[in-house]
Amino acid sequence: MGDAVAELARIADRLRAPDGCPWDREQTHASLRPFLLEEAYEALDALDAGDPAKLREELGDLLFQVVIHAQLAREEGEFDLGDVARLLSEKLVRRHPHVFEGKAIEGDVLSQWEKIKRDEKPKDDRTSILDGIPAALPSLFRAERLQERIERVGLVPARVDLPIDIDDERFLGDLLFEIVATARDLGYDAETALRGANERFSARVRRVEERARESGRDLGAYEPEELSRMWEETA
Numbered sequence: 001m002g003d004a005v006a007e008l009a010r011i012a013d014r015l016r017a018p019d020g021c022p023w024d025r026e027q028t029h030a031s032l033r034p035f036l037l038e039e040a041y042e043a044l045d046a047l048d049a050g051d052p053a054k055l056r057e058e059l060g061d062l063l064f065q066v067v068i069h070a071q072l073a074r075e076e077g078e079f080d081l082g083d084v085a086r087l088l089s090e091k092l093v094r095r096h097p098h099v100f101e102g103k104a105i106e107g108d109v110l111s112q113w114e115k116i117k118r119d120e121k122p123k124d125d126r127t128s129i130l131d132g133i134p135a136a137l138p139s140l141f142r143a144e145r146l147q148e149r150i151e152r153v154g155l156v157p158a159r160v161d162l163p164i165d166i167d168d169e170r171f172l173g174d175l176l177f178e179i180v181a182t183a184r185d186l187g188y189d190a191e192t193a194l195r196g197a198n199e200r201f202s203a204r205v206r207r208v209e210e211r212a213r214e215s216g217r218d219l220g221a222y223e224p225e226e227l228s229r230m231w232e233e234t235a
Contacts (some may be wrong), residue, residue: 009081012071036065037138095122114152115220127218128206129153139194140176146198150205153219155227175213207234 015024039062048052072083095116097103106112114129129152133145150156166172183190210232212219219227 005063005067005081005085008067009071012064012067013171015068016075028066029069029073032068032072036062036069039065066067077103111220114149118218118220128202129211130202130205133164139191139198142198143194143201146201146205148191154222154224154228155208155219155231156203156224157231160230204231205235 013022018025035180043055043058043062046058065082066084067081070079070084074080093100095113096109097116098105098109098112114179118129129149130146133142133149135142136143164175166175180190183193208227212222212228222230
């Protein structure tokens with residue numbers, strides 16, 4: 001397996017050589033950005049289709065995006081594919097002490113993961129538990145990630161009671177579809193509306209974090225009841 005990945009790196013180097021492919025030679029990190037997104041979505045399509053052969057192919061295309069970006073960075077003297085792999089390996093081992101060091105899990109796995117991530121950064125660089133959630137994510141996907149992230153520290157804002165019961169995923173999908181249709185009828189863009197809700201939610205989380213910093217405590221040190229009270233007070 002290692003030889004196969006090394007061969008990919010050699011291919012990327014050859015494509016970028018002075019006598020390589022003219023198209024590959026003119027690419028930059030910025031120009032390749034759309035292809036990284038496209039290949040990721042194509043891999044997701046193959047995954048959803050349950051087609052192992054197609055998934056293997058699409059994962060290969062996605063892997064090459066990693067390889068070619070690493071090649072560009074190597075040419076600039078910044079890092080290479082080996083550095084990418086080593087950094088990832090170190091991070092995975094560090095964030096799984098219950099697997100690689102035999103340590104007991106503190107709390108639950110996701111809470112422990114978040115704590116280790118926060119501890120990896122110097123205190124001056126720790127700004128928000130929401131850091132690292134890409135702003136470019138589709139709004140619905142980003143809303144899910146924002147909610148998952150804060151739940152890892154025990155912050156679970158009160159939900160708005162819906163006037164209907166949702167009893168299966170299909171019904172939920174139809175409901176979301178109808179919300180989009182309603183937004184269109186009212187002249188609104190549903191993606192933009194949810195993006196705004198995400199930003200308001202993120203700003204409120206950061207107000208809670210600021211309150212915690214002023215008290216000299218980490219969010220993970222608060223009881224759920226305390227977090228809920230701080231959430232309501234920062235409305």
